[in-house]
Amino acid sequence: MERNFIYLEMNPNTLLSNLYRTEFRKIVAVLTKHYGLRHVETAEDIASETFVIATETWGKKGLPPNPTAWLYAVAKNKAKDLIKRDLIWNEKITADLNEPIANEEVEIDLSPQHIKDSELQMLFALCHPSLTTEMQVGLALRLLFGLSIEEIADAFLTNKETINKRLFRAKEKLREENILLDLPADSEMEVRVDAVVLTIYLLFNEGYHSSSHNAGLRKEICLQALQLAYLLSENKSTDLPTVNALIALMCFHASRFEARSIEVEPLLLNNQDVTLWDQQLIRTGEMYLNKAAIGIKLTKYHLEAAIAYWHTQPTDSREKWRQILNYYNMLLQIEYTPVAALNRTYALAKAESTEAAIQEAFKLKLENNHWYFALLGHLHIESDVLLARNFFEKSLVLARSESDKQVIRMKISTIN
Numbered sequence: 001m002e003r004n005f006i007y008l009e010m011n012p013n014t015l016l017s018n019l020y021r022t023e024f025r026k027i028v029a030v031l032t033k034h035y036g037l038r039h040v041e042t043a044e045d046i047a048s049e050t051f052v053i054a055t056e057t058w059g060k061k062g063l064p065p066n067p068t069a070w071l072y073a074v075a076k077n078k079a080k081d082l083i084k085r086d087l088i089w090n091e092k093i094t095a096d097l098n099e100p101i102a103n104e105e106v107e108i109d110l111s112p113q114h115i116k117d118s119e120l121q122m123l124f125a126l127c128h129p130s131l132t133t134e135m136q137v138g139l140a141l142r143l144l145f146g147l148s149i150e151e152i153a154d155a156f157l158t159n160k161e162t163i164n165k166r167l168f169r170a171k172e173k174l175r176e177e178n179i180l181l182d183l184p185a186d187s188e189m190e191v192r193v194d195a196v197v198l199t200i201y202l203l204f205n206e207g208y209h210s211s212s213h214n215a216g217l218r219k220e221i222c223l224q225a226l227q228l229a230y231l232l233s234e235n236k237s238t239d240l241p242t243v244n245a246l247i248a249l250m251c252f253h254a255s256r257f258e259a260r261s262i263e264v265e266p267l268l269l270n271n272q273d274v275t276l277w278d279q280q281l282i283r284t285g286e287m288y289l290n291k292a293a294i295g296i297k298l299t300k301y302h303l304e305a306a307i308a309y310w311h312t313q314p315t316d317s318r319e320k321w322r323q324i325l326n327y328y329n330m331l332l333q334i335e336y337t338p339v340a341a342l343n344r345t346y347a348l349a350k351a352e353s354t355e356a357a358i359q360e361a362f363k364l365k366l367e368n369n370h371w372y373f374a375l376l377g378h379l380h381i382e383s384d385v386l387l388a389r390n391f392f393e394k395s396l397v398l399a400r401s402e403s404d405k406q407v408i409r410m411k412i413s414t415i416n
Contacts, residue, residue: 016058019067020051021220024146027075029118030110032143033181034079037125037174044143046082050075076108119144120231120238121181127195130177135170136199137206142167145203145224155206157400183237193238197246197301200225200232204250219257226250233288245292245301251285252308254278274314282312303331307343321350338366342375354379370398374408381415389415 024047031043050071064070126139134156141147141155153163184192207221229247232238259276289305307327310320328344341364349357358379366372377391392412399405 025144026115028143029122033118046078072110125179125181127199128179137202139170200228241292241295244288245305248285248289249305251281255281300335303327325351370395
């Protein structure tokens with residue numbers, strides 16, 4: 001009763017937006033499990049139409065007593081009506097099902113456990129090794145997160161036509177490979193989990209450093225990625241150290257969402273209001289980081305989680321930054337990225353000296369990276385104001401999103 005009361009007090013548009021983020025993927029996953037990946041577009045269409053009907057109906061009649069149950073009922077009825085109405089549909093679908101549909105009483109199982117199982121199986125299917133990483137992330141953004149083609153195009157810094165073609169090819173590949181919604185065999189699990197973890201990691205990063213809508217942070221994408229990781233940890237066969245390390249990493253980052261509006265880390269980390277940090281999420285991250293310590297496999301997720309842990313410690317001591325610097329040194333040995341190299345240079349300035357960091361920064365020669373020049377500007381503020389301003393202005397020219405430009409303008413405005 002309390003839950004329904006909260007629903008009734010909410011604005012219908014706000015509620016629908018929230019439910020779309022949480023329920024779209026569940027409906028798609030269950031219907032795809034029922035019909036098979038060959039007909040994923042139909043599952044996608046039914047889920048989308050369900051929310052269109054909700055928008056029209058709730059706007060006129062108000063919220064139902066249980067909005068989630070209402071959505072499930074509409075999705076079920078639309079699925080059943082489609083099967084009953086269209087003989088051509090029946091011919092295409094029944095040929096692919098193990099048991100033909102013999103009557104109108106088609107049961108669509110939207111029970112909590114079946115939803116969880118279907119989501120997890122859908123996640124593994126979309127991260128099948130036959131698909132490229134771009135295809136995997138694109139499909140996940142569309143089918144599991146419900147993002148529009150325009151939003152996905154923004155995320156990949158490309159156009160709608162490119163994304164439509166990419167998603168079409170990905171779905172065709174799923175059909176060609178005859179991929180089923182099922183968990184991999186135990187012998188394949190570790191390799192397959194690695195692909196799933198990478199996809200979730202990339203999805204979280206898209207939300208955390210979003211280029212979509214010119215926003216520096218899209219919390220809803222980050223939190224949906226975290227929910228997918230929790231799904232993995234709740235299943236015995238996928239509750240692995242790598243998964244727990246990823247969850248720890250995301251919890252530590254998510255704990256500082258309220259303090260991070262347009263800041264780009266670690267450049268403005270010290271400007272955050274630590275009283276806004278979510279201590280419960282920090283404790284959750286610590287718990288999962290401890291769980292991740294089992295075994296001998298050390299991944300980039302372990303190291304990034306350790307770095308993120310130290311960033312949740314409010315002290316600005318040299319010892320803290322030496323710890324962070326050490327983890328960045330290890331991380332770059334496992335996987336070099338420009339972002340890690342830049343962040344390591346910042347940590348070097350804090351752990352040792354600005355002069356040492358400047359020498360290391362010039363060696364990077366990331367001439368097309370706007371944060372490279374922003375870092376150089378930051379490192380030169382104390383020693384050469386004119387040079388610092390010059391570096392920040394170069395950074396501003398290279399920046400692509402409005403949120404990044406806003407950060408750089410703010411830094412320039414503080415230079416005397």
